[in-house]
Amino acid sequence: MSDLTRILDRVRQGEPNAADELLPLVYDELRKLATARMAREAPGQTLQPTALVHEAWLRLMDSQNQEWHGRRHFFGAAAEAMRRILIDNARRKRALKRNALVEHVDLENLEVAAQADEETLLVIQDALDKLAGEDPRSAELVKLRFFVGMGNREAAEVLGISERSAKQLWTFARA
Numbered sequence: 001m002s003d004l005t006r007i008l009d010r011v012r013q014g015e016p017n018a019a020d021e022l023l024p025l026v027y028d029e030l031r032k033l034a035t036a037r038m039a040r041e042a043p044g045q046t047l048q049p050t051a052l053v054h055e056a057w058l059r060l061m062d063s064q065n066q067e068w069h070g071r072r073h074f075f076g077a078a079a080e081a082m083r084r085i086l087i088d089n090a091r092r093k094r095a096l097k098r099n100a101l102v103e104h105v106d107l108e109n110l111e112v113a114a115q116a117d118e119e120t121l122l123v124i125q126d127a128l129d130k131l132a133g134e135d136p137r138s139a140e141l142v143k144l145r146f147f148v149g150m151g152n153r154e155a156a157e158v159l160g161i162s163e164r165s166a167k168q169l170w171t172f173a174r175a
Contacts, residue, residue, distance in 0.1 A: 036149030
């Protein structure tokens with residue numbers, strides 16, 4: 001059992017100091033994930049990677065059910081927190097604009113590394129919600145790939161599946 005897993009178990013058991021020990025172990029990796037994701041954001045983005053990591057960390061620690069079962073579950077929860085922060089940020093910006101038109105985005109032609117503006121994020125979020133109703137695992141893969149910036153190999157590791165399965169899920173999700 002790794003140090004990270006042991007500390008996650010202590011956090012789950014409610015030990016007050018365990019979260020303080022957890023942050024130094026995961027901060028660099030969370031920062032890399034946030035930096036990769038923010039690199040694909042549209043120019044003029046006001047949210048910085050450090051702020052994204054800190055906001056995600058606060059959401060993770062404020063969660064009433066801190067039931068992380070190992071590294072992959074924790075980073076999956078972190079990916080979900082980052083995704084929600086980016087979506088909330090995009091919705092706030094859209095709400096500020098009057099008469100904003102929602103543009104249809106063809107997911108078949110969407111490149112993961114493409115810069116995504118707020119409108120695109122919202123369209124993708126709507127499509128992701130529909131996908132989650134049909135195939136939750138594919139939706140999780142899309143979250144890790146698009147919102148966190150992981151490749152197939154890293155996403156497969158987080159989901160506990162083979163890289164080949166991740167490629168198949170990615171193909172299905174894009175279709």
